[in-house]
Amino acid sequence: MLWLCVVLWGAGTQAATVPDFAALAATPRWQALMHVNPGATLRGVGTSYVDDADFFLATDGKADPEAELRATWRALEPAQSQARCRFPARYRFLATRLGWHESAPLAHCDDYLAWRAQMPIGQLVLVFPAAYLNSPSSMFGHTLLRLDAEPDPDAVWLSRAINFGAQAGGADNSLFYIWRGLAGGYPGQFSVTSYVEKIRDYAFVENRDMWEYALDLDAGEIDWVVSHLWELRGINFDYYFFDENCSFRLLELIKVARPQAPLMTELRFAELPVNTVRALYGADLVAERRYRPSKAVELEALAARLDANERALAADLRDDPARVDTPAFKAYPPPRRHLMAQVAYQALRLRNREGARDPDVARKSLALLRVVQRNPAPPPQPVPEPAPPERGHGTQTVNLGVGRQDGRDFLAFGYRLTYHDLFDPLAGFLPGAAIEGLDVQLRLDERDGLALESLDLVNIRSLAPRSEFVKPISWFVHAGLEQTPVADRARALGGFVQGGPGASWRFGDLFPYVFAVARLESVSGTDPDAALGGGAEAGLAYQAESVQWGLHARWLEFTSQFARLRTGVTANVPVSPDNALRGECSHERWQGEAVAGCSVSFRHFFD
Amino acid sequence: MKKIIIGAALLGSSMTASAVAPGGPGCGWGNLLFEGSSGLPAHLLATIVNGTSGNATFGMTSGTNGCDTSGTLTYSGNSLLAMNGVLEEVAQDMAVGHGEALTALTVAMQIDPADRDHFNSVMHQNFAQIFPRDDVSSGEVMDNINTVMKRDDRLSHYVS
Numbered sequence: 001m002l003w004l005c006v007v008l009w010g011a012g013t014q015a016a017t018v019p020d021f022a023a024l025a026a027t028p029r030w031q032a033l034m035h036v037n038p039g040a041t042l043r044g045v046g047t048s049y050v051d052d053a054d055f056f057l058a059t060d061g062k063a064d065p066e067a068e069l070r071a072t073w074r075a076l077e078p079a080q081s082q083a084r085c086r087f088p089a090r091y092r093f094l095a096t097r098l099g100w101h102e103s104a105p106l107a108h109c110d111d112y113l114a115w116r117a118q119m120p121i122g123q124l125v126l127v128f129p130a131a132y133l134n135s136p137s138s139m140f141g142h143t144l145l146r147l148d149a150e151p152d153p154d155a156v157w158l159s160r161a162i163n164f165g166a167q168a169g170g171a172d173n174s175l176f177y178i179w180r181g182l183a184g185g186y187p188g189q190f191s192v193t194s195y196v197e198k199i200r201d202y203a204f205v206e207n208r209d210m211w212e213y214a215l216d217l218d219a220g221e222i223d224w225v226v227s228h229l230w231e232l233r234g235i236n237f238d239y240y241f242f243d244e245n246c247s248f249r250l251l252e253l254i255k256v257a258r259p260q261a262p263l264m265t266e267l268r269f270a271e272l273p274v275n276t277v278r279a280l281y282g283a284d285l286v287a288e289r290r291y292r293p294s295k296a297v298e299l300e301a302l303a304a305r306l307d308a309n310e311r312a313l314a315a316d317l318r319d320d321p322a323r324v325d326t327p328a329f330k331a332y333p334p335p336r337r338h339l340m341a342q343v344a345y346q347a348l349r350l351r352n353r354e355g356a357r358d359p360d361v362a363r364k365s366l367a368l369l370r371v372v373q374r375n376p377a378p379p380p381q382p383v384p385e386p387a388p389p390e391r392g393h394g395t396q397t398v399n400l401g402v403g404r405q406d407g408r409d410f411l412a413f414g415y416r417l418t419y420h421d422l423f424d425p426l427a428g429f430l431p432g433a434a435i436e437g438l439d440v441q442l443r444l445d446e447r448d449g450l451a452l453e454s455l456d457l458v459n460i461r462s463l464a465p466r467s468e469f470v471k472p473i474s475w476f477v478h479a480g481l482e483q484t485p486v487a488d489r490a491r492a493l494g495g496f497v498q499g500g501p502g503a504s505w506r507f508g509d510l511f512p513y514v515f516a517v518a519r520l521e522s523v524s525g526t527d528p529d530a531a532l533g534g535g536a537e538a539g540l541a542y543q544a545e546s547v548q549w550g551l552h553a554r555w556l557e558f559t560s561q562f563a564r565l566r567t568g569v570t571a572n573v574p575v576s577p578d579n580a581l582r583g584e585c586s587h588e589r590w591q592g593e594a595v596a597g598c599s600v601s602f603r604h605f606f607d
Numbered sequence: 608m609k610k611i612i613i614g615a616a617l618l619g620s621s622m623t624a625s626a627v628a629p630g631g632p633g634c635g636w637g638n639l640l641f642e643g644s645s646g647l648p649a650h651l652l653a654t655i656v657n658g659t660s661g662n663a664t665f666g667m668t669s670g671t672n673g674c675d676t677s678g679t680l681t682y683s684g685n686s687l688l689a690m691n692g693v694l695e696e697v698a699q700d701m702a703v704g705h706g707e708a709l710t711a712l713t714v715a716m717q718i719d720p721a722d723r724d725h726f727n728s729v730m731h732q733n734f735a736q737i738f739p740r741d742d743v744s745s746g747e748v749m750d751n752i753n754t755v756m757k758r759d760d761r762l763s764h765y766v767s
Contacts, residue, residue, distance in 0.1 A: 154720065157687070157711035196711070200692045342703065349695060359742070362665055365695065366741040373702040373734040380705075 019073070019098055025066035028259030029093055033228060034065045035252050040264040041243045049244065049252065051187070052236040057083065085109030088116075089228040089256070112230055119160065119192075119229075120149035121222045124257070126250065126286075127161070128211040128277055129202040130389055133296055134464035134472045136435040138208065139419060141273035141389065143247045146195050146212065147226070152288075156212075159195040162229065164188055164249040166239035188239030188249065190232045199292070205353055207296040211388055213277060216287040221257040228256045247276040254285070261285060272418075274428075275607070277390045293383040295353070299346045299469060301383040302339070310340055315468040317344035318351075321367035335378035341371035347469040387545065392428025394578050394605035395419050399441075401582075401601025412453065412599055414441035422461060422541050423548045423582065424603075425574035431543040432463035432504065432511050439480075452493060454482040463513050463541060465506035474502040476515060484523050485564060485590045494523030502537075509544040519556055533558035548572045564590040578605040663689050663745040665698065665738065684716040684752070688745035697748075698738055704731040718765055729759050 024030060031038065035049040047063045048055075055061070057075050061068035072090050075083035077100075084091045084106055091105060106112060125146040131139040145162040153159065166186040202208045217225075237249065248271040251263045261283040280286050293301070303311055310332070316323050317340060323329060329337065345368040352361045397416040402409065417438035420429055439456040457480045464472035477499035484494035502515030515537040522530040539552030549571040557563045568586035575581060585598040688694055693708060700706030705727050713723045730737065730752070737751040756762040 155707070155711040155714035157707065158714055194690075196687075196690060196693065200690075204692060342699075345699065357664060362741040366665065366698075366738060369698055369702040369738070370735065372699075373731065377703055 021066050021069050021073070024097060025069045027097075028255075030065060030069060032252070032255040032259045033089055033093060033231075034061075034068060035237075036065055038264050041248075049237055049249075050235060051238045055231070055235045079105070080108055085112050087231050088112055089224060089231055092224070092227060115230065116226070119226045120147055121219050121226060122150035122153065123148040124215045124217050124222050124225060124254075125159075126213040126215060126254075126277065126280060127198070128213070128273055128389060129198075129206070129208040130211060131430040131433055132202075132206045132208040132294070133430070133433075134462045134474070135206075136430075136433040136460045136462050138206070139430065139433060139435050142202075143250055143273040143276050144198065145225075145250055145253065146198075147192075147222070152214075157196040157199065161193050161195040161198045162190060162225075162250075162253070163193065163198075164190050164237075164246045186239045187236035188244075188246075189234065189236060190229060190249070190253075192229065203292060203294045207294040207350075209294050209297055209386075210292040211277075212290040212292060213280060213286045214288040214290070215254070215280065215285050217254075217257050217285070225253055225257045228253070243271050245271055247271045247273045251276060251279065254280070258283075258285070272395055274389045274392065275395070281390060289388060291383075291385045291388070295346065295350055296470065298383055299343065299350055300467075301381070302346060303343050303467070303469065305339060305378075305381065306343060310336065311343070311468050314340040314343040314347065317341060317368065317371075318347045318364075318469070321364050321371070324367075324371050334375040338372055338375035338377050341368050341375065343469070344368050345372060350470065387427040389428045391577065393420070393425050393574075393580075394607050396607045397424075397439075397603055397605050399582075399601045399603045401599050403597055403599025403601075405597030406595055408445060408447060410446075410599075411444040412441065412601060413444075414439065414453075416440075416456075421459070422463070422543070423550060423570050423572040424605075425545070425572070425577070425580055426543055426548060427545045427574075427577070431509075432465065432506075432541070434459070434461040436460075451483075452481065454480060456480040463504040463511045465504050465511060467506070474504045474513060474515070476500065476502070484521060485588055485593065485595065486523055486526050487562070487591060487593075491595070492523050492525060494521050494526075496521040500537075509542055511541040511543060512539070513541065514538045517554060517556060528560055531558045531560050533564075546574070562591050564588060572603075579603065580605075663691055663694050665694055665741060665743050665748075684712055685746065685749045687712060687715045688749055694745050694748065701727075701730045701734050701737065704728065716765065718762075722761060725761055726756075729755060729762060 037043070037045050037047060037049055039045050048061070048065070050056070050062065056068055056071075058064065058067040058071035061071065072083075072087065073094060075081060076087065076091050076094055079102065085108070088106055088109070094100065095102075095105065125148065127144050127146050129142050129144075131141065144164075146156065147160040147162060148156060149159065166188045199210070203210055237244065239245065251271075255261060255263055263279050263283050277286075303314070306314060313323075313329060317329070321344070324337075324341070329340070332340070345365060348361060348365055348368065352358060395418050399412070399414050399416075401412045403412055404410070416436060419435050419437065420433075421436055422432075422434045424434075436456055436459040439454070439459065441453040441455070442450060443453045444450050456478065459476075459478045459480070461476040461478075462474050464470075464474050466472065477497075479497040481493055481495050483491040484496070486492050486494075496519060498517055498519035498521075500516040500518055502513055504511050504513035517533075517535045517537050519533045519535075520530065521533070533556040535554065535556035537552060537554040539550060541550040542548060549569070551567075551569040553565065553567045555563070555565045566586065566588040568584065570582065570584045572580055572582045580603045581600070582603055583598070583600045585596075587594065587596040688697060696706070696708035697712055700709035709727055709730065710723065713726055718726050733755045736755060737748060739751070743751075753766045756766045
């Protein structure tokens with residue numbers, strides 16, 4: 001009798017409460033909470049991106065979302081379950097789907113509730129720190145999320161920053177970093193910090209402009225993100241530089257807020273932060289965009305309000321605030337004095353933004369601020385807003401063109417994986433900064449047939465303009481293969497590495513520059529088969545949104561007693577956001593030989 | 608339990624972070640982070656995270672990053688000023704008369720939006736008293752702000 005009762009009771013409970021796990025596990029929300037790869041990257045389609053056993057309650061939870069759902073249901077169903085405190089978002093999912101109606105289901109979760117009470121739920125914002133001066137590799141950008149207490153808050157300094165970053169051990173050298181970064185050798189974790197720290201890191205220290213995209217998510221949707229963040233505390237994801245990086249993970253988090261958003265529907269190889277911004281626009285998730293200029297840009301804008309004499313005076317003040325007592329300074333009306341002292345103060349702060357506290361700098365700073373305070377301010381002027389990063393051209397490039405070299409016509413075509421050279425359309429990019437990776441250029445010639453013209457592995461150029469207030473060192477590095485002039489007038493394919501420090505200046509949109517150049521090259525079949533050279537390059541680059549052009553001359557003297565002089569001119573006209581026309585001419589002279597050529601090409605940017 | 612505290616600290620709870628020793632798990636980012644998706648060493652330069660004390664001195668640079676033992680995420684005016692780099696921003700905003708740092712301070716001090724402009728102009732006029740020396744600490748600045756506010760009819764009720 002007892003037997004029967006037990007069996008019947010058991011069967012009755014099951015029939016009444018066992019949900020349809022297969023259907024539930026297939027819902028977009030559960031898939032998002034599990035971080036299941038929907039096919040957005042190549043590794044492990046259908047399994048979870050999470051690489052941490054602590055995240056799963058079922059032993060095969062990573063590979064089987066349905067098994068994980070069953071285990072979650074078993075663990076979360078009992079009232080007072082500790083697992084509820086660990087997985088509040090999963091609890092919300094099950095309670096919503098299965099009609100659990102407890103009045104205070106998480107009341108026993110003290111740690112979670114205490115943490116939760118400090119997490120504002122007003123607005124979620126995607127933040128994109130753009131490239132920083134003199135660091136073209138930062139052009140790839142970064143993304144993080146910001147959590148505000150209210151929509152359109154008065155003080156975002158008090159907001160939270162949600163960041164996904166890799167955690168690397170301090171002992172590894174940088175080559176090892178790259179390898180492990182590419183191969184997923186580092187664990188990545190989410191962290192929540194104070195947004196003011198991020199402003200300080202990016203806008204103050206690294207001098208990156210920040211773009212803030214408020215997301216069109218309501219409080220209920222943001223609540224999913226926050227409760228899920230708690231589930232992710234201390235949980236590892238393998239960090240892959242190219243695809244599963246900071247930006248990609250944020251997309252997953254936004255999917256938790258709105259699972260039906262079309263954010264990871266296509267294969268996302270090499271997730272660039274700017275494409276994350278575009279994906280959010282594509283999913284209609286961006287409500288508003290704000291620009292936060294870096295300290296360097298603020299200073300530049302403020303200094304632009306001064307004339308040359310005033311700028312020189314401001315630079316003097318920065319070095320010696322006592323000059324406020326000179327007749328030259330006193331001759332100016334108070335609002336001009338205010339402006340000059342403010343420029344001097346900001347220049348001083350910019351120069352001393354890192355390192356230990358310097359009593360002399362502190363003394364000068366306060367002296368300058370007193371001058372600022374004593375003299376009434378002129379009406380404020382907002383910093384002019386450049387084109388936002390998402391308006392920039394696509395990250396990959398194909399080009400097709402025709403040209404003539406030494407009386408022979410050729411057809412030129414090529415592909416560049418990434419990203420931007422000095423003459424590509426400027427909108428959305430930092431003027432003077434260029435980075436290219438994997439650029440293959442081929443030529444079809446009437447006599448020689450198809451030949452590799454050049455293969456750039458990496459080509460980085462930074463023209464960081466010097467002014468009264470900042471004195472950065474420009475630099476370039478370039479490595480790859482190219483058709484190299486050799487002694488008997490023919491050109492031959494050779495490998496090279498070149499680079500050097502330099503200086504550049506800025507006059508409006510015009511950047512004159514000079515570089516010292518060191519070059520190591522090796523051309524097969526020549527003697528000696530490796531040559532080391534040194535020399536100099538000078539040039540001009542015009543960087544405006546409507547047109548980009550430049551000219552340069554580079555002279556190199558090799559240890560093996562030969563010299564080369566190369567001169568060139570390039571002009572580029574954007575015809576649409578993702579298309580441009582380019583014309584180039586170059587002339588190269590060595591040991592009495594010379595080769596000259598010109599070409600025109602069509603460039604298309606995509607992805 | 609330990610794991611939960613560590614996790615909470617990583618996620619930035621000031622309550623649990625204060626239960627952890629300075630330089631402890633809450634500051635566990637004292638290793639190297641890389642962010643962004645470039646594959647180049649220049650961008651891999653590590654961010655070395657150091658602990659900060661609960662007080663800052665005028666002139667401290669923002670070069671070090673605080674995991675902040677004073678509880679970064681509890682926003683009293685005091686803790687905001689104690690963050691590296693914030694004191695200089697507030698000083699500049701007070702000298703100019705307005706700015707984002709000053710607004711953040713008014714929000715942290717729970718000053719009514721209707722009183723903010725008045726607060727700004729009182730701070731501007733009393734700049735010399737609030738920042739009397741170039742080695743003033745954030746704690747002193749906070750005390751000086753309170754002193755100035757106590758003298759002002761409209762602001763005195765914010766200071767207990």
